Each structure stands twice: as structure tokens, then as C-alpha cells.
Amino acid sequence: MKDKLQLMIPGPTPVPESALVALGRHPIGHRSADFQKIVARTTEQLQWLHQTRGSVLVLAGSGTAAMEAGIINVLSRGDRVLCGDNGKFGERWVKVAKAYGLDVQTIRAEWGQPLDPEAFREALEADREKAIKAVIITHSETSTGVINDLETINRHVKAHGEALIIVDAVTSLGATSVPVDDWGLDVVGSGSQKGYMIPPGLGFVAMGERAWAASKRSDLPKFYLDLAKYRKAAEDNSNPFTPAVNLYFALEASMAIMQEEGLQAIFARHDRHRRATRAAMEAIGLPLYAPATCSSPAITAVAPDGLDAEAVRKVVKSRYDILLAGGQDHLKGKVFRIGHLGFVADRDVLVAVAAIEGALVELGRPPVQPGAGVAAAAAVLQG
Amino acid sequence: MKDKLQLMIPGPTPVPESALVALGRHPIGHRSADFQKIVARTTEQLQWLHQTRGSVLVLAGSGTAAMEAGIINVLSRGDRVLCGDNGKFGERWVKVAKAYGLDVQTIRAEWGQPLDPEAFREALEADREKAIKAVIITHSETSTGVINDLETINRHVKAHGEALIIVDAVTSLGATSVPVDDWGLDVVGSGSQKGYMIPPGLGFVAMGERAWAASKRSDLPKFYLDLAKYRKAAEDNSNPFTPAVNLYFALEASMAIMQEEGLQAIFARHDRHRRATRAAMEAIGLPLYAPATCSSPAITAVAPDGLDAEAVRKVVKSRYDILLAGGQDHLKGKVFRIGHLGFVADRDVLVAVAAIEGALVELGRPPVQPGAGVAAAAAVLQG
Numbered sequence A, B: 001m002k003d004k005l006q007l008m009i010p011g012p013t014p015v016p017e018s019a020l021v022a023l024g025r026h027p028i029g030h031r032s033a034d035f036q037k038i039v040a041r042t043t044e045q046l047q048w049l050h051q052t053r054g055s056v057l058v059l060a061g062s063g064t065a066a067m068e069a070g071i072i073n074v075l076s077r078g079d080r081v082l083c084g085d086n087g088k089f090g091e092r093w094v095k096v097a098k099a100y101g102l103d104v105q106t107i108r109a110e111w112g113q114p115l116d117p118e119a120f121r122e123a124l125e126a127d128r129e130k131a132i133k134a135v136i137i138t139h140s141e142t143s144t145g146v147i148n149d150l151e152t153i154n155r156h157v158k159a160h161g162e163a164l165i166i167v168d169a170v171t172s173l174g175a176t177s178v179p180v181d182d183w184g185l186d187v188v189g190s191g192s193q194k195g196y197m198i199p200p201g202l203g204f205v206a207m208g209e210r211a212w213a214a215s216k217r218s219d220l221p222k223f224y225l226d227l228a229k230y231r232k233a234a235e236d237n238s239n240p241f242t243p244a245v246n247l248y249f250a251l252e253a254s255m256a257i258m259q260e261e262g263l264q265a266i267f268a269r270h271d272r273h274r275r276a277t278r279a280a281m282e283a284i285g286l287p288l289y290a291p292a293t294c295s296s297p298a299i300t301a302v303a304p305d306g307l308d309a310e311a312v313r314k315v316v317k318s319r320y321d322i323l324l325a326g327g328q329d330h331l332k333g334k335v336f337r338i339g340h341l342g343f344v345a346d347r348d349v350l351v352a353v354a355a356i357e358g359a360l361v362e363l364g365r366p367p368v369q370p371g372a373g374v375a376a377a378a379a380v381l382q383g
Helices: A017-023 A033-050 A063-074 A088-099 A117-126 A150-160 A209-217 A227-234 A245-261 A263-284 A309-320 A346-362 A372-381 B017-023 B033-050 B063-074 B088-099 B117-126 B150-160 B209-217 B227-234 B245-261 B263-284 B309-320 B346-362 B372-381
Strands: A006-008 A055-060 A080-085 A103-108 A132-138 A164-168 A187-191 A202-207 A299-302 A322-326 A336-339 B006-008 B055-060 B080-085 B103-108 B132-138 B164-168 B187-191 B202-207 B299-302 B322-326 B336-339
Touching: A006 A336, A006 A346, A017 A245, A033 A055, A033 A202, A033 A245, A055 A063, A055 A227, A055 A245, A063 A088, A063 A132, A063 A164, A063 A187, A063 A202, A063 A209, A063 A227, A080 A088, A080 A117, A088 A103, A088 A132, A088 A164, A103 A117, A117 A132, A117 A150, A132 A150, A150 A164, A164 A209, A202 A209, A202 A227, A202 A245, A209 A227, A245 A263, A263 A299, A263 A346, A263 A372, A309 A322, A309 A336, A309 A346, A322 A346, A346 A372, B006 B336, B006 B346, B017 B245, B033 B055, B033 B202, B033 B245, B055 B063, B055 B227, B055 B245, B063 B088, B063 B132, B063 B164, B063 B187, B063 B202, B063 B209, B063 B227, B080 B088, B080 B117, B088 B103, B088 B132, B088 B164, B103 B117, B117 B132, B117 B150, B132 B150, B150 B164, B164 B209, B202 B209, B202 B227, B202 B245, B209 B227, B245 B263, B263 B299, B263 B346, B263 B372, B309 B322, B309 B336, B309 B346, B322 B346, B346 B372
Parallel strands: A006 A322, A080 A103, A080 A132, A132 A164, A164 A187, B006 B322, B080 B103, B080 B132, B132 B164, B164 B187
Antiparallel strands: A055 A202, A187 A202, A299 A336, A322 A336, B055 B202, B187 B202, B299 B336, B322 B336
């Protein structure tokens, strides 16, 4: 049905009406006092979301631009970095690091499995010369629905003493706690079309004091992604290059909604949706791709044994106007992914489950007990 | 008056209602067939605007990101480049080139004056070893309202035979003809908040075949700005990284309006507004910053002798709800700039002139003959 699409992909995520209305306002001058007020306000909101008093900078760009900026601002040519890789995004940061001539040491886990914090501990302890300058890790791996144990890995990084931690929080920020100051996270990258509940086009980079100190030594070439320029402009509530003015309008509006809900309530909601979705898939008899112990609060990947995952997606879209995500790369056709990130209510989870049940019936593989998925989800949601 | 602001700065420019409505639509999945259709459609529209059959790629980023992408994709470390510098943006491309370790030879002109094509001819002819790999030039210099003679400079570049031409068309594209294929322009960068008539957040790079050939040899590090990734994705009407979906919606809508008006009519309108604005300022007795022979169709800089340009701007804003641009860097307080770029009608030019006249009265320096500015503008507009 035209205009009826319900997004349940890991981004773009659903956008609240007030943010859409703000987005559609006429732009104003980005060097005006009125816009400075918006920069000041959104900066406070971003610090609240990141649980930091430090810098959170806004780029016109995607989450990849934000992560690349984080990496290339604190490192220098030939620096050794330790990259976690257990999915498409972990893989991507390895590629970024290599594109800039960094000396990359990769710690891998199978897709669908979490990174082993012990492997990081061993590699960091073995590095007696302190050659490792940064550890790059994807917190919530969007491609597999696995959340990595950032807290423990970060503890090992802190014990190393020299390495910075650079975190891809693209699908964890706004879904689970990423306490930048408490944990001492040095660089945290994210993107607007995720937990922020607005359309794509803004990237965010939080930078701690140690990251800024490292940035002074960094010799990797950059201009548009040179964060020192953004920091300097931010002192005047401004931007070094023309910012995406209308996305700022939307950001201010969506973050006001988030602040009203409260951080703990937002995290609890995402956790509830994670558990409800998983319980439903189990009740329907569809295998989950990631173990419960490391399942992302933002996305649940389902591997419908013996069924084409793309066929499930197609029915869910055409008959129920719900967009699920497919599998990426070698997972294409093997998994579908249910996004429950951002502006998602209990109702949305219930109907996604109902639609998947309906698709299974249509595809000739009805659940053993029709309605069991919805009932299981409802039981979790009702607490 | 709240919500009454009329933008007459060189960006963001006014946005048509249909583009704002499109912008405020709920996003859709950027990997969906529906979005592929939008990419296909906007690609055709962009080719039409650029008068090319070649690639026009879309980045989530500002015009600076687009220009940086253009530069770093076709050059290699140590390459010699010839940069034109007669304003803030010319200066910026010199900085970008230096940030990447290029060997920069600068051809300067005073702010407010055009680059001398002869200086390019001489430098290019003197380069018998063909060490110059690119000429970087700002077509319309937004900071001064000067348009450089791209056609002639480009002819000298073509005579050189080796150097590519990289053009900042940020405030010329959509205001005057930039015939990419006819002139053989290799790289052309621009941004959405200008002639495109939509809010900031998209950067555009047109790349010709010679530029693509050079890109294969380029060794400058890049990932987010690696245009080969965009080209590959474009073959499938897709993007390598999450695109700014809603700005695409707006782009499709605004370019439909542009196509209805037609390229020649758009260029004629901008030229008319340039002439009307200049005639009005002369009739009021306010000195123009750029000579008529090289005045930009997008922006007119005015240097109100003995009057604080910022004071004029302030009255025009507070009393008439019209935003003019101030002077940049050392021109701050010395000039104000009237943007007549993009979605600007004859009416907008008339009222901007009237408001400036009103401000002069309020600042105690009334025009010798009140109303003369409006009359002069009207005479030009009526042809």
C-alpha cells in the first residue's frame, strides 16, 4: 500500500512525525545566530546521549564517514592497530585502516559469534613495546545482530595503557548504554539514521581528551574529515563546512523526544524488543543467528533453515508493508534481519512477528502452532 | 517575523515547497527497488544539469567534500597542480591540495578581480615536461561575486594536453552553463544548497573518462571519498554507503521543477537577476565589488563605502526579514553579498533592493533619489 511502509531494518529507522515536520522546514542561514542556538542545543543533547562532557562533533556524511574521521584523526602512517572483525562492519574498518597505510592486526570471530575479549587481552599483553596505537571495534555488528563485549575489551585496552579505543557505536548508541566518560572511550562514531531516529546524512564522532592529544601527532592526510576544524568551529557553535541544516532541525526534535523518554527507559525498551523478538522466533521455530548471550538490542538476525530468507522478506513487504533487512554478502538469502532500533514501539514488534508468521503460512511452512510467535512476544512485552 | 525569513545568501538558497514536502516524507530503505528508481531518475536529472553523458556521483557531504573527492581521486602524492586563487574558495582548494602533499603552484588575483587566463596559458606552456597534472579552478567565487573565465582557462588546459581540469562549480552550476561534455571538463564539484534549490547535505562530483583513467593511478589514501566505490554502486543505481535518502527525495522534486523551466530559461533568469541587482546598486550609489565583465550570476557583492556592511545586513534582516550574506575573512564589515541563486524570482530581487534602500534611510544615508534602485531593477527585469 502506497506510503504505508513500516521500516524494520537497522537503518533508516522510523522517524517521529515531529522530526519529519522539522526536517521539512525551510532552511535558515548556517552562519546565523538562530542556527548557532540549534548547534548549542543539539551539542548538549548529543553529550547527554553519549554520557560525556567531551566533544561530540557532527559531520554531513554517513556513519562510515564518522568512523573514518575517528580513525584518521588519531593515527599516523604505519601505526599498528588491532581491529576486531566479526561481520561486515568490522571488515570495513580493517579496509579503512589499510587504505591509510596502517599496520593492521586483525582479531576475528565467525560471523554470528562475538569477538573473544581474551584474544584482545593476549594481543595487548604481548605488545610489550606498546606498538599498538589503537583498538578498533564494532560494538553492535549490524550485519549479524551480535553485540561485542565492549566493556571487557575496553578494560584490556585500558590495561595496555597506550592504545586508544575507537568504537563503532552506529547501531548501539541509543539502543544500549555507551557511557563514553565512565568507560573512557576515546573515539565513538555513529550515524543519524539509527538510534537517533532521523533520516541518514549526519555522522557523529565523540572524541575524548586522549584522542585529541593523539590527533595533534596524526599525520594522515585529511581536510573535510579533519576533526580539529570541527572542534574549533564548535567553540563558536558553528561548523567548518556547510552543515546539513535541515537534518539538524530534525535532530533537535528527535532528541527532545528521546530526552523525554529518558536514557534508561530507551535502553530498557530496546532490551525488551530484543527479548520479545527472540522469544517469538523461537516459538515459531525459526533459528536465531546470534546466541542470546551476545544478541544486539538493535537487530535480530534469523536464519530460516531450509527456507529462502529473501522469500520471507518479500512476502512480509508485499503483503504486510513491513520492510525487513536481508542478509549481507554471503548471508544473502540465508538470513533476514529484524530491526528494532530507534523509534520502535511494542506494537511494531508484535506486528512484525505476526507478519513473519503470515509469510511462513504463505510459503507453505506454517508454524506448528499458529499465533505462538505473537503470544511469546506479547508475554515478554507485558513483562 | 517568525518563519518569514527570505534567504538571499549564496546558500542555503530558497527551497520550493514541493521539495520541502518531499524532504519531510518518511524515509524508505536505501537498498530497496523503490530507492533504486530514485537514484536512476536523479542520475538522469543530474546528467541533464551537467550537460553530460558521463558519471555524476552523489555524496552525503558538503560541496567541500565533493571538491576534495574530485581532487584526491585523480591525483597522486607529489603531483604538481596549478591552483587558481582569487577568493576564499580558491584558497580552500590550495589548502586541500597541500593537505594531501601535492606540489601546489598558485595563480593569484586580488579578491574582487578575476583570474587572468593568460597566466594559466603561460604556466601551462612553460611546463614542457608536462609535470602539471591538474588545474584547479573556482568558477564562481562565492566570497567575492566574481566569475572566472572557465572556458578560456579550460582551452589552455586542453592545449597542455596532460593536465586535467578540476572545477569548483558550487555556485555556478544551475546559474550559468557548465557544459561538461562540450568543454571536456574532467572533474566538476558542486553542492545541494546552491543552484539545486534544496537544503545542504549532498555533494556532487561529475567525472569524465580522463578523470576515471587518472583515478586508476591515484595513490592518495581515501575510503569514504573513494569515487570508484560510488561509480561501481551507481551501476546498480545504488550507493556504497548509506545515502542521505530524504535529500534525494528533495533533489528529485527540485530538479523536476528545474527541468520544467529549462536550462536556457534558468540561465537567462540568473543573468537577468545579476544585471538587475547591479543596476539597482549603481542607481542607489552603492559601489559594486566585482567588475561587470566578471560578475557572478549567483551573487553580487556590494561594498558600501563608509558604511558598515554588517549594519546594512542587520537592518535588512530585522526589519525586512531578508537574510543577506556578510563579507568573509578580511571583507567582514566591508561588503555584503546578495544571493540571487537558485529558486529566486524577479519579485525577490525587487524586494531585496527595496529593503536595502530602506536600510540606507534608517542608517542615515538615504539614496539621493529614493526608489531609484527599485526602478532600475524593475527596468532590467522587464527587459
